[in-house]
Amino acid sequence: MRIQEFIVVEGKDDTIAVQRAVDADTIETNGSAISEETLRRIAHAQQLRGVIVFTDPDYPGRRIRAIIEQAVPDVKHAFLAKRKAIAKNGKKVGIEHASDEDIREALANVYTTTTTMLVEEITREDLMYAKLIGHPSAKARRDRLGDILNIGATNGKQLHKRLQMFKITVEQFVEAMHIIEQEEQNV
Known part of the structure; x- marks a missing residue:
């Protein structure tokens, strides 16, 4: 499965896991200390081919996602359930611990946020x-x-x-x- 967009992940182990599951280019944030240079690269990638943010299902991952979303509106998002990202020892959570099948499923179900306010349907x-x-x-x-x-x-x-x-x-x-x-x- 070839993914057109760049996939933003947190680190090198996530890149390895994603590239094991799908044919895709990644951008690594190097953890939650996301730099201005990395944000510029993500913005450039968004203009070229689009971006899918695929961070770990934990607090640092949500924080990185929010920083990127604020800096680069209209990126796509892929989510992995925490239970699918737990290491075999049960102590760590991350994309790198997910199965290839779970990664492919998450990347097949991406969402694009909207920068315009919607009429509230679900109250x-x-x-x-x-x-x-x-x-x-x-x-x-x-x-x-x-x-x-x-x-x-x-x-x-x-x-x-x-x-x-x-x-x-x-x-x-x-x-x-x-x-x-x-x-x-x-x-």
């Missing part, structure tokens, strides 16, 4: 009703929703923003919530 009240905020099982339900919609793990405030940014429709949201409800009934 915070909807999120409360769906037990995604303000409920004891909210975190687990948000994590599962993030997996199903391929938008990554979020807190309640981030979830509302990502649903808007990635233009998740009411129909997609309802379908994902139906899957979650079915899974919970089968437990």
Whole structure:
């Protein structure tokens, strides 16, 4: 599978994992201390062929993603569920620990954010009703929703923003919530 866009990853081990799974060029941020020079390279790559941000599903990865998104609007995003990125020893989380299949799946389900405000379709009240905020099982339900919609793990405030940014429709949201409800009934 050849990826047209440059894939932004955190480090050399992530590059190795991505290039093992797909035919792609990468740009490494060298961790969360992302430099202005690296941001300029990402902006240039965005103009040339486009960029997919594919960072680790942890706090530093989310921080890098936010820095890039602010500096280079309209980049695409690929997300990998944390459970798919845990090292065999269970102590580390990163793209480099994911299977080739999981990496290919994440890169096949990219999203483009929008810099224009959308009409809010899914409200915070909807999120409360769906037990995604303000409920004891909210975190687990948000994590599962993030997996199903391929938008990554979020807190309640981030979830509302990502649903808007990635233009998740009411129909997609309802379908994902139906899957979650079915899974919970089968437990």
